[in-house]
Every structure is written in C-alpha cells, then in structure tokens.
Amino acid sequence: MIPTSIYSKKARIKLLIMTVALVIGASTVIYTNLLVAKLSEREQQLIDLYAKGLRYMNNADINSGNLVFIQEEIIDANRSVPVILTDENEEPIAYKNLTLPQKISKKRENNLLRREIAKMKLQHKPIVVEEPGVFKNYIFYKDSELLTQLRYYPYVQLTVIACLSLIAYYAFSYSRKAEQNRVWVGLAKETAHQLGTPLSSLMAWYEYMKGSPRFDNEPIVEELGKDVRRLEIITERFSNIGSVPILKDEPLKKVVENAIGYLRNRVSQKVAFYIESEFPEETTAKVNIPLFEWVIENICKNAVDAMEGKGSITLRITKSNTKNAIALDIQDTGKGIPKTKQEEVFVPGFTTKKRGWGLGLALARRIIENYHQGRLFVKNSEVGKGTTFRMVLNR
Numbered sequence: 001m002i003p004t005s006i007y008s009k010k011a012r013i014k015l016l017i018m019t020v021a022l023v024i025g026a027s028t029v030i031y032t033n034l035l036v037a038k039l040s041e042r043e044q045q046l047i048d049l050y051a052k053g054l055r056y057m058n059n060a061d062i063n064s065g066n067l068v069f070i071q072e073e074i075i076d077a078n079r080s081v082p083v084i085l086t087d088e089n090e091e092p093i094a095y096k097n098l099t100l101p102q103k104i105s106k107k108r109e110n111n112l113l114r115r116e117i118a119k120m121k122l123q124h125k126p127i128v129v130e131e132p133g134v135f136k137n138y139i140f141y142k143d144s145e146l147l148t149q150l151r152y153y154p155y156v157q158l159t160v161i162a163c164l165s166l167i168a169y170y171a172f173s174y175s176r177k178a179e180q181n182r183v184w185v186g187l188a189k190e191t192a193h194q195l196g197t198p199l200s201s202l203m204a205w206y207e208y209m210k211g212s213p214r215f216d217n218e219p220i221v222e223e224l225g226k227d228v229r230r231l232e233i234i235t236e237r238f239s240n241i242g243s244v245p246i247l248k249d250e251p252l253k254k255v256v257e258n259a260i261g262y263l264r265n266r267v268s269q270k271v272a273f274y275i276e277s278e279f280p281e282e283t284t285a286k287v288n289i290p291l292f293e294w295v296i297e298n299i300c301k302n303a304v305d306a307m308e309g310k311g312s313i314t315l316r317i318t319k320s321n322t323k324n325a326i327a328l329d330i331q332d333t334g335k336g337i338p339k340t341k342q343e344e345v346f347v348p349g350f351t352t353k354k355r356g357w358g359l360g361l362a363l364a365r366r367i368i369e370n371y372h373q374g375r376l377f378v379k380n381s382e383v384g385k386g387t388t389f390r391m392v393l394n395r
C-alpha cells in the first residue's frame with residue numbers, strides 16, 4: 001500500500017509556493033513604491049527651487065551679480081523634470097526637458113505644449129510665480145521619465161515573471177506527463193510481450209486436449225479453455241494500452257452487457273446488476289472493446305468492494321451535456337466517497353484498501369481520457385448511500 005498523502009502534500013507545496021510568490025510580489029511593489037515616493041519628493045523640491053529661482057530672477061535688479069548663479073545653478077540644474085512656464089492665461093512662454101519634434105511651426109509647437117499642459121494639470125497643481133499687479137506666471141510640471149518608469153516597473157517585472165513561471169510550469173508538467181506515458185506504455189508492452197509466449201503454447205495444448213480422445217468427457221478441458229480465453233483477453237488489454245488503440249462504433253448496451261456477463265459470475269450473488277438505456281438498443285459509441293471492458297470491470301469491482309459484497313450496481317446509458325457524446329453512469333449502493341476525495345481517487349497510488357494498489361481508477365481515467373478522448377469523473381457520491389461514476393464517450 002502506498003501512502004495516501006501524496007495528493008495533499010502536493011496541494012500544500014502549491015500553497016506554499018503561492019504564498020512565497022505573493023510575499024515576493026508584494027514586497028517588490030511596496031519597496032518600489034517607497035523609492036517612487038522618495039524620488040517624487042525630490043522632484044518636488046527641485047521644482048520648488050526652480051520656482052523660487054524664477055521668482056527671484058523676476059524681482060531682482062538686472063545688474064545683480066547673483067543672476068548668473070541662479071540661472072546656471074538653479075534653473076539649469078533641472079535636467080529631468082519636464083516644465084512649462086506660462087503667462088496668466090496659461091499661454092506657454094518657455095519649456096524645459098520636453099522633447100518636441102524639431103522644425104515645427106510655432107503654432108504646432110503651441111498646440112503640443114497646450115496638450116502637455118493638460119496632462120501636467122492631471123498630475124500636479126501648477127506653481128504660481130507672481131508680483132501682484134505686475135505679472136503672474138504659472139509653472140506646470142510633470143513627473144520625470146525616470147519616475148514614471150519606476151512607477152510601472154514592478155508591475156512590468158511581475159507580469160514578465162508570472163508569464164515565465166507559467167511557461168515553465170506547463171513545460172515541466174508536459175514533460176512529466178510524457179514521462180508517465182512512457183512508463184505506462186512501456187510496462188504494458190512488456191507485459192503483453194511476456195505473456196505472449198506461454199499463452200500461445202497454452203493455446204496449443206488446449207487445442208490438442210480438445211481433440212484427443214483421452215480427454216473426452218473431462219470437464220477440466222472446458223475450464224482450461226475458459227482460463228486460456230481469459231488470459232488472452234488480459235494480454236489483449238495490455239497490448240492495446242501499449243499501442244494506439246483502434247476505436248470502433250460499437251453498440252454500447254451490448255458491450256456493457258458482455259462486460260458485466262463476466263463479472264456477474266465472479267462476485268457475490270448478493271450483488272444485483274441492472275443495465276438500462278435511454279437509447280435504442282443499437283445506439284453506438286466509439287470504443288475499443290478490450291480497454292473499455294477493463295474500465296467497466298475496474299469500476300464495478302470497486303463498487304462491489306464499497307458495498308462489501310451486498311447491494312446493487314446500475315449501469316445507465318444516458319444523455320450527455322457534451323455535444324455528440326453519450327454518457328454511461330455506473331451507480332452503486334456502497335459506502336460513498338467524501339467530497340474531498342472525489343478527485344483524489346484518480347491519483348495513482350490512492351487507495352483505502354489494505355491490499356489495494358490504487359491503480360484501478362487511475363488506469364480507468366487514462367483509458368477513457370487518453371485513449372477514448374472522453375471523460376471519467378465522480379458524478380455524485382454520498383457517504384453511506386452510494387456513488388455514481390460518469391463516463392462520457394464520443395458517438
């Protein structure tokens with residue numbers, strides 16, 4: 001018996017990874033926001049100084065020797081924050097740190113500047129520089145390119161990381177699935193191959209005994225024949241799972257009846273089987289009989305186990321919500337599967353039985369989903385009342 005906790009362990013690891021990713025993402029955003037706030041404050045200071053410089057220039061005596069200093073050290077020092085100086089009617093007078101197309105008409109330049117002013121207004125209130133009664137100017141400004149980039153940087157970075165992780169995850173799970181496929185297929189092929197040799201020899205022996213007068217009236221021969229045929233079926237299953245199986249349009253109800261026919265004689269007489277169909281007898285579905293019978297057997301054997309040998313199993317062919325598909329419900333009156341385990345039962349190795357392998361449902365799902373392009377799931381189940389598995393097959 002393999003421990004049943006693989007599935008829940010996986011869920012816990014997923015949760016852990018998600019939490020770590022969330023913490024990293026959040027701290028990146030918080031840290032950059034801190035930087036943005038600092039840089040923004042500095043730009044604010046720069047622009048305040050700029051305004052002060054302008055104010056001083058306007059008030060100063062033309063001959064003041066400080067003018068050069070203010071022009072060079074304060075006004076020109078702003079090399080990053082885009083600013084537009086306007087008159088009281090918001091008509092542009094001068095601008096700085098804005099890249100406008102070269103060689104354009106004055107009118108077009110004015111238009112572009114006005115559009116910039118509109119954008120700047122959304123970000124910051126303009127600074128007023130005035131000498132009451134003499135003049136009134138506005139300084140419009142916006143965040144520098146560096147600051148803007150920094151503001152969006154963490155989101156861009158996180159998006160890129162998220163995309164990369166997603167791609168990595170899919171690549172990884174694809175390669176893991178491919179590996180699993182090779183194991184299933186390889187093992188099945190090997191089994192079919194190994195069974196082949198003794199089986200053909202057994203078949204030859206059986207034919208010999210059937211024809212020999214020495215074994216006339218011996219019931220053994222008949223029984224031997226049955227076992228040989230059963231071995232043949234098993235070999236066929238393994239060989240089908242080890243290759244690309246051929247799907248044929250088969251009358252579904254007949255196929256189900258045949259599959260149950262074998263089981264019926266091998267389980268307790270207290271288990272009743274019912275086969276029902278909402279469709280005409282001859283309605284077909286695309287199946288590979290050896291593999292499909294294997295699925296029915298696995299599900300019904302589980303049902304018998306769940307009922308502890310007493311109860312009823314109903315197989316109902318019914319309509320499916322999926323287009324061009326047909327459903328087969330297998331309902332039992334067993335102990336049921338709790339909600340939290342209804343997906344886990346399909347995980348290879350999950351079992352609640354002392355001597356179980358936990359491969360029956362994993363195999364059944366593989367057969368239906370990979371080989372029949374259908375679906376297999378727990379349709380509903382109630383603890384203590386019973387379970388219904390649903391298979392959706394293509395018509």
Ligand SMILES: Nc1ncnc2c1ncn2[C@@H]1O[C@H](COP(=O)(O)OP(=O)(O)O)[C@@H](O)[C@H]1O
Nearest residue numbers: 302303306336345351352356357358359360361
């Ligand atoms: N019809 C059912 N009713 C209740 N439990 C079920 C039923 N079918 C499957 N299970 C649960 O799913 C588990 C896995 O089934 P399976 O993959 O066939 O492995 P195994 O039969 O070897 O345990 C079972 O151990 C059982 O707990």
Ligand SMILES: [Mg+2]
Nearest residue numbers: 298302360361
């Ligand atoms: Mg089983």
